[in-house]
Amino acid sequence: MTQLALVIDLNVCVGCHACVTSCKEWNTSGWAGPMTDQRAYDEDPTGTFFNRVQTYEAGVFPHTETYHFPKSCLHCEDPPCVPVCPTGASYKREDNGVVLVDYDKCIGCKYCSWACPYGAREIDEKQRVMKKCTLCIDRITDMTLPESQRKPACVLACPTNARLFGDVHDPNSVVSVAIREEGGYPLQPEWGTKPANHYLPRRKTRIQIHEDELVRADNPLKKEQLPSLPEGGETLDDVAW
Amino acid sequence: MHPAFSVIFLTTLIGAGQGLFLALYTGQLYSLANLLPVQSDHFYSLGSLAALALLIGGLVASIFHLGRPERAWRAATQWRTSWLSREVIVLPAAMGLIFFYGLFHYLGWTDPLFVISQTLPVDITLIIGALGTLATFLLFLCTAMIYASLRFIKAWHSPLTVANFLFLGVASGFMLAAAFSAYLGINLVAFYGTWAVIATLLGAITRGISLYRNTRFRCKVDLKSAIGVHHSDLHQKAQGFMGGSFNTREFFHGKSDGFLRAVRYGFLLMVFVLPVVLIVLAYVLESARLPMVAFAIQYLGLVLERYHFFTEAKHPQNLYYQSMA
Numbered sequence: 141m142t143q144l145a146l147v148i149d150l151n152v153c154v155g156c157h158a159c160v161t162s163c164k165e166w167n168t169s170g171w172a173g174p175m176t177d178q179r180a181y182d183e184d185p186t187g188t189f190f191n192r193v194q195t196y197e198a199g200v201f202p203h204t205e206t207y208h209f210p211k212s213c214l215h216c217e218d219p220p221c222v223p224v225c226p227t228g229a230s231y232k233r234e235d236n237g238v239v240l241v242d243y244d245k246c247i248g249c250k251y252c253s254w255a256c257p258y259g260a261r262e263i264d265e266k267q268r269v270m271k272k273c274t275l276c277i278d279r280i281t282d283m284t285l286p287e288s289q290r291k292p293a294c295v296l297a298c299p300t301n302a303r304l305f306g307d308v309h310d311p312n313s314v315v316s317v318a319i320r321e322e323g324g325y326p327l328q329p330e331w332g333t334k335p336a337n338h339y340l341p342r343r344k345t346r347i348q349i350h351e352d353e354l355v356r357a358d359n360p361l362k363k364e365q366l367p368s369l370p371e372g373g374e375t376l377d378d379v380a381w
Numbered sequence: 382m383h384p385a386f387s388v389i390f391l392t393t394l395i396g397a398g399q400g401l402f403l404a405l406y407t408g409q410l411y412s413l414a415n416l417l418p419v420q421s422d423h424f425y426s427l428g429s430l431a432a433l434a435l436l437i438g439g440l441v442a443s444i445f446h447l448g449r450p451e452r453a454w455r456a457a458t459q460w461r462t463s464w465l466s467r468e469v470i471v472l473p474a475a476m477g478l479i480f481f482y483g484l485f486h487y488l489g490w491t492d493p494l495f496v497i498s499q500t501l502p503v504d505i506t507l508i509i510g511a512l513g514t515l516a517t518f519l520l521f522l523c524t525a526m527i528y529a530s531l532r533f534i535k536a537w538h539s540p541l542t543v544a545n546f547l548f549l550g551v552a553s554g555f556m557l558a559a560a561f562s563a564y565l566g567i568n569l570v571a572f573y574g575t576w577a578v579i580a581t582l583l584g585a586i587t588r589g590i591s592l593y594r595n596t597r598f599r600c601k602v603d604l605k606s607a608i609g610v611h612h613s614d615l616h617q618k619a620q621g622f623m624g625g626s627f628n629t630r631e632f633f634h635g636k637s638d639g640f641l642r643a644v645r646y647g648f649l650l651m652v653f654v655l656p657v658v659l660i661v662l663a664y665v666l667e668s669a670r671l672p673m674v675a676f677a678i679q680y681l682g683l684v685l686e687r688y689h690f691f692t693e694a695k696h697p698q699n700l701y702y703q704s705m706a
Contacts, residue, residue, distance in 0.1 A: 150610075160621070185624040192621030194701060196604075198612035209608050211621070211701060220533070223462035226469060227455035245455055248448020251465050253631060254382070257533040257602070259698025262627040268448030325609045328602045328697065331533060339609050 143217060143237035144275055145308045145336035146295070147315040147324055148210050151343050153302040155193055155208030162297030163191040163212075163273075170278055172243055176266035188264045190273040191294055205342065210294075210303070213260040213273035214327060214335030215239050221252040221261065230270070236307075237336060238277055243269045257331055275305075308336055382534075383631050384691035387446035391439045392524055393553070393683045395472065396546065398435030399517040400554015400580075401428060401561070402479050404573055406510040408558070413501070417572060422486040425506070428561060429483025432554075436476050464530050468523035475520050478513035482506055521547045528690075535598055536693040541591040548584035549652065549686065552577055553679050556656055560673040563663070570672055574660040581679075585653040588686070592645070595693045600700075607700040617704045629702050634692040644689050651682025 167190060168175045177187030191212040198205045215232075219239050222230050229245035230252050232238070241252075241261075246269035253261040253270060261272045276292035279285065289296070295305045306315035315338070318324055324338035405428045411417040444450045459466040485491070485506045493502030525546035528537040555577035562569040605611050620629070634641075656679040663671035 157621075179624075186622075186626055189622075189626070192626075193619075194617065194621045195619035196608060196610065197616050197618050198610055199614055205612070206618075207608065207610055223459075224465065224530070226457075226459050226463045226466035227452070228459050229455075245452065246449065247452045247456060249446060249456070249465065250448075250631065251463075251527070253627070254534070254696070255531055257697040259628045259632065259696075259701055263448065263631075327609055328606050330601050330606060341609065 141237065141309060142235065142307045143215075143309045143336050144280065144306070145215055145237075145315060145338070146212070146275070146292070147304040147306075147308075147318050147338045147340060149302040149304070149318070149322075149340040150207055150209065151302075151340060152300045153193075153208045153210060154300055155195055155206075156299060157193050158297045158299055159210055159294035159303060160189065160191050160193055162293040163276075164189060166276060166279070166293035167274070172274075172278075173267060175271065176264055178265055186265075188262050188271055190262075190271065207342065211258075211260075212294075212337075213239060214258055214333075214337040215273075215275065217334035217336055218332065220331070220333055221256045224251050224255040226251065233277075236281075237309075238275050239272070240274055240277060241270050241272060243267065243271070246270050257328055257333070258335075280305075308338070382691045382694040382696060383634055384688045385446055387442050387444075389684055389687040389691070390442035391446070392546065393439075393680065393687055394435050394442060395439035395520065395524065396550030396683070397553040397557055397680060398432045398439065398479075399475065399520055400551045401432040401435065401557045402475075402482070402513060402517055402554070403551060404555045404558030404576070405429060405432070406482075406514055407576070408569060408572070409507070409510060411572070413507070417569065420567065420569070422489050422491060424565065424567060426483045426487035427565075428558070429479050429486065431557070431561065433476060433479050433483065436472070436479065440472065440476075464523055464526040468520065468527060471516055471520045471523050475513065475516035478509055478516050482509045482513050485509060518547075521550055528694075533697050534694045535600065536591075536595045536695060537690075539591065539594065541587050541594065544587040545584060545591060545690075548580050548587055549683060552580035552584050552652075552656075553676065553683055555580055556660070556672070556676040556679050559660060559663075560676040563669040563672040566669065571664055574664060574672065578657050578660060581653055581657055588653075592693075600695060600697060602697055602700065604700050604703070607697070617701075620702055620705050623705070628698060632696040632699050633702070636692060641689065641692055644685050644692075648682045648685035648689055651678050652686055653682075655679075655682075 164175060175188040179185050180187060191210060194209045194211055196207045196209055215238055219232055222232055222239065226249065227245050227247055229242045231240060233240060248263060248268045248270060250263060261270050264271050279292065280290050291305050295303045304315050304318055306313035308315050310316060318340060319338045322340045324340050326335040326338055405425055408417060408420060409425065412419045447453060456466055456469040460470055491504045491506055493504050496502050522543060525543040529539060529542040532538050555573050559570050559573035559577055562573055604615050656675040659671050659675035
């Protein structure tokens with residue numbers, strides 16, 4: 141079975157919010173209707189987003205490490221938001237594992253948002269239904285697009301390629317390889333929700349070089365000590381033919 | 382969690398309505414066993430009407446919780462997995478049974494259909510009442526399990542939630558039955574008052590334990606697990622927005638500790654202490670007014686109790702919204 145998911149590399153995310161704006165742009169213009177804002181240009185603006193980038197800091201200044209943390213629906217393999225839905229509006233697609241909301245069936249009771257430990261769902265105050273990341277389901281399943289374009293808007297927009305997209309059940313996919321080889325991890329694994337989205341940790345590539353590795357102190361042939369040139373410079377006889 | 386008044390009124394109103402119906406049916410069973418004088422059908426039909434009115438009031442309150450109430454009929458479809466869906470089915474079923482229980486009493490259809498062991502005459506109201514009792518208990522279970530089944534919200538994820546909803550609903554219903562008997566001048570105030578006190582005390586025990594429990598536990602996950610950075614000194618610098626969002630409105634109550642302490646002492650006094658004192662006083666003084674005051678105070682106390690119930694719940698998503706720089 142296919143389980144589409146994102147793998148987000150915290151090592152290269154620079155916190156530019158390009159994924160946030162491209163997500164909003166694509167999904168607010170789509171067939172599912174706008175993602176409405178309230179007081180967008182006034183005091184206390186608010187609105188519906190599928191994706192947010194938060195920033196965390198570890199350590200005490202000046203010894204700090206900054207983490208930009210993109211946060212969206214994790215498309216859990218055992219999504220707690222789906223069985224609680226009283227209308228069946230919230231569902232997990234059988235064919236690709238994407239967790240979706242049918243906006244025509246949702247009654248806006250918010251129970252699914254209470255059941256999600258990640259806070260991945262947001263109610264649309266205008267349409268009065270629950271909304272969440274769709275992994276750009278209208279892009280990734282649109283066979284009229286070239287394959288390189290069949291990716292979520294956030295993945296295509298990311299300037300540092302911090303967002304990978306693929307099938308985490310296929311062991312050879314780019315996301316599975318990244319999770320396996322780069323130490324990918326899920327969020328809040330304690331709950332057993334098995335999030336499909338994974339994050340890659342901050343990694344530093346450093347090599348340890350010791351002084352004695354640069355100088356060959358124990359060279360028996362003394363290769364480094366080239367023979368001194370003869371007086372008056374090289375002659376034709378000094379050159380080995 | 383942000384306390385939603387629609388849900389506060391839904392749970393308290395239907396709780397009192399269910400309790401009142403249970404009180405009526407208990408009275409009927411007692412009189413059947415000749416432990417209490419037989420009451421007129423007028424008493425049962427009027428009481429059922431009051432219980433039905435409370436359930437309808439709760440249903441109306443719940444509509445204000447929905448974004449799209451015109452689609453609410455769809456909520457009956459997922460009863461296999463969702464306790465909310467089960468509640469949506471059981472609530473009208475209980476309302477229907479209570480309606481017919483009252484109607485058959487009003488029409489006086491109380492001639493026995495058959496007699497068991499030549500001592501127990503069974504009429505249609507007895508059967509409908511038994512089904513209504515079953516529906517009422519199921520409704521308590523469904524309502525409470527909506528909260529108790531959310532395993533991420535530890536304050537609610539406990540059998541104590543079910544016990545609290547049951548005992549507090551039954552207590553307010555029997556208190557209302559005592560007030561109702563006092564209003565009609567029927568000599569059942571002591572009977573209903575006694576059961577109301579018993580249910581109130583049981584509720585005091587379970588609610589007390591859950592209050593104690595909710596002040597002592599720690600959440601299973603912390604910020605390290607939430608973002609997967611295992612550093613001992615981790616701070617949030619930005620939430621991803623400068624205004625608010627659904628996440629900052631729905632899951633935070635935004636009230637001070639002092640305010641919540643006042644609510645806590647308020648409901649402990651108004652739900653458990655004052656009604657018991659008043660109903661005992663009513664018995665001693667043979668007052669007709671005091672049971673009504675006792676019910677009114679207990680109901681208002683239950684509104685406070687349910688408010689506090691919401692503020693007790695700490696949602697794990699709040700880990701992502703701790704500070705904004």
